[in-house]
Amino acid sequence: MKKKGITFNYCSESEAKEFLKKNNNYFRVSAYRKMYDHYPSGENKGKYRDLDFQYLRELSTIDMHLRFLIIKMCLDIEHYLKIDLLAKAESVNDDGYESIDKFFSDSKYQYIKKNIYYKRNATYCGDLINYCFEFDDDNETISNYSKCRLWDFLECITFGDFLKFYEYYHKEHNIENKYEKLIPSIKSLRNACAHNNCILSQLRKSDCMPNKQISNFISGIYGISPSVRRLRLKSRVIYEIVCLIYVYKELTPETIKKHRFRELNSFVNGRMVKNKQYFENQQIIKSSYSFFKKIIDNI
Known part of the structure; x- marks a missing residue:
């Protein structure tokens, strides 16, 4: 120095x-x-x-x-973005299941299934993940997500994956996303x-x-x-x-x-x-x- x-x-x-x-x-x-x-x-x-x-x-x-x-x-922003998304889901009469099914049917977001798979043994959200999903260990991915509702899903994913879903949800339902940029x-x-x-x-x-x-x-x-x-x-x-x-x-x-x-x-x-x-x-x-x-x- x-x-x-x-x-x-x-x-x-x-x-x-x-x-x-x-x-x-x-x-x-x-x-x-x-x-x-x-x-x-x-x-x-x-x-x-x-x-x-x-x-x-x-x-x-x-x-x-x-x-x-x-x-x-x-952390506050992450929390209130989730609150904001759930309020918008209610406004479009989302039952909590259909949006997850559509999201996971899109080939662009298959990697998020793997991200959830790797979190299945996490201390604080592992129990919820294992309740909501069934897994394909050979391919290290999710095989069944029929129990997963929107509000469950938001607690199982990383901040980065949530932001992808937040962007997707607004486009899927043609809702203005004023924070997109x-x-x-x-x-x-x-x-x-x-x-x-x-x-x-x-x-x-x-x-x-x-x-x-x-x-x-x-x-x-x-x-x-x-x-x-x-x-x-x-x-x-x-x-x-x-x-x-x-x-x-x-x-x-x-x-x-x-x-x-x-x-x-x-x-x-x-x-x-x-x-x-x-x-x-x-x-x-x-x-x-x-x-x-x-x-x-x-x-």
């Missing part, structure tokens, strides 16, 4: 060693260095500019807290957090083309100019987080929403800025934070 220009002015080398032994590892902590520039020339050419180990340590801690909040929001981004973010990826290390990636719903949502927030909106939403991390916030705002009941947004507000205006002096010279971090804060303050 010292050879790369990382300093130890705010955290001693011995403290850094202890942190890397007991709290994190070099690979993960160093991932956040991507947000820092190198000296382009001179005796320090190629070394990081204004990067102390403590800054990396602080970013890894902020990222951890953010991932925990995101996971909670994603946003759900893939939420799934991507959920998977990143569930696998404990360092999401803030990707802030500089700007390969995203934002959906019109999200652009319109941000355009209604005071203090965010069109140029800032376009620039910040190019960041895939920021775009996915904004998709999560937007769908959460639209989908969840008022009491749940208020509770979770209070958590977000406390985090953004509290823990996130606890050591803001570390990032005074880092524009990408400051501008991303400012954008995020304006959204949270608005909601």
Whole structure:
């Protein structure tokens, strides 16, 4: 790290060693260095500019807290998407059996039978799976699903498989799916957090083309100019987080929403800025934070 220009002015080398032994590892902590520039020339050419180990340590801690909040929001969204689907099933007089039969008759979704087969011994849903399905062990798939009703099925499948079914169900019954273009981004973010990826290390990636719903949502927030909106939403991390916030705002009941947004507000205006002096010279971090804060303050 010292050879790369990382300093130890705010955290001693011995403290850094202890942190890397007991709290994190070099690979993960160093991932956040991507947000820092190198000296382009001179005796320090190629070394990081204004990067102390403590800054990396602080970013890894902020990222951890953010991932925990995101996971909670994603779990809430999964739950209320299922509630939403069941309400729509009632509106089209679905008896709970026919839709499953049609879904499994489609060749595109045969792999989901295998996914359920592999979950048949799961601790928390194995009993329900074994009640609803009969299995063909030779082909590692389902042989009979006549006992499975829609509400059973939703408890037996993964989040990814549920999203496939959610999309299918809307098309099958010609129901508007207003989250269709946003759900893939939420799934991507959920998977990143569930696998404990360092999401803030990707802030500089700007390969995203934002959906019109999200652009319109941000355009209604005071203090965010069109140029800032376009620039910040190019960041895939920021775009996915904004998709999560937007769908959460639209989908969840008022009491749940208020509770979770209070958590977000406390985090953004509290823990996130606890050591803001570390990032005074880092524009990408400051501008991303400012954008995020304006959204949270608005909601």
